[in-house]
Amino acid sequence: MAENNTATSQILSPELVLRAYASGAFPMSESADDPEIFWVRPEQRGIIPLDQFHISRSLQKTINRATFEVRINTAFEQVIEGCANRLDPDADTWINPTIRDAYIKLHYTGYCHSVEAWQQDRLVGGLYGVSLGAAFFGESMFSHVTDASKVCLVHLVNHLRVHGFKLLDTQFTTEHLKSFGAIEVPAEQYETMLLSAIMLPAQF
Numbered sequence: 001m002a003e004n005n006t007a008t009s010q011i012l013s014p015e016l017v018l019r020a021y022a023s024g025a026f027p028m029s030e031s032a033d034d035p036e037i038f039w040v041r042p043e044q045r046g047i048i049p050l051d052q053f054h055i056s057r058s059l060q061k062t063i064n065r066a067t068f069e070v071r072i073n074t075a076f077e078q079v080i081e082g083c084a085n086r087l088d089p090d091a092d093t094w095i096n097p098t099i100r101d102a103y104i105k106l107h108y109t110g111y112c113h114s115v116e117a118w119q120q121d122r123l124v125g126g127l128y129g130v131s132l133g134a135a136f137f138g139e140s141m142f143s144h145v146t147d148a149s150k151v152c153l154v155h156l157v158n159h160l161r162v163h164g165f166k167l168l169d170t171q172f173t174t175e176h177l178k179s180f181g182a183i184e185v186p187a188e189q190y191e192t193m194l195l196s197a198i199m200l201p202a203q204f
Helices: 014-023 057-064 076-084 097-108 148-162 187-198
Strands: 002-007 026-028 037-042 044-047 069-072 112-119 122-132 135-143 167-171 183-186
Touching (some): 037 044, 069 148, 076 097, 076 112, 112 148, 167 187, 183 187
Parallel strands (some): 135 167
Antiparallel strands (some): 026 037, 069 112, 122 135
16 A cells, blocks of 8 residues: 555655655656656555575575676666666566656765666666665666566675675565565654664765
8 A cells, every 4th residue: 555646747856855765755647648746654664684694505506606797886887778678578567758857866966775686788678766865766677687686685785794884675575575585564663763764974
């Protein structure tokens, strides 16, 4: 369940988006072709507790083989395009041009980041999200090669741990995210965690 407020063709400034995240809301669209933006504040919020994150043995083997070169913030616009235009024709996306442009602006102001999986200098997977204080809000991920986005998630969690982050927000939970340790917490509890995290200094 979520509370939505719809605004047609709304301009999303970096300041507006950051204020929304700080209050527990985030923007979405019904589809890539829908110009409308609505704000979402789930009653049950998905998070991955950083001290409870875990991975499968098979994924650990993939990481040990160094199948991918992982980079940070070297191809943000390519990553958001990959998330908006997934190879799976049945995959839904909420990333319309307004949202894409807003997060690109956030990237260039230092608040939005990408983690990328590369093979032979070809981008094959990635994820992106917003950082605010010691909170990181995961937005979307894509994969053109098996395990590429999963490896990016593992790298993200390790990066957040090292740099003093306290909250990894996944917005919702899926069976895929639950396999890494994602849980749901009530909105009231989430907002308490959020307020604590965004007041702490952390540098992505």
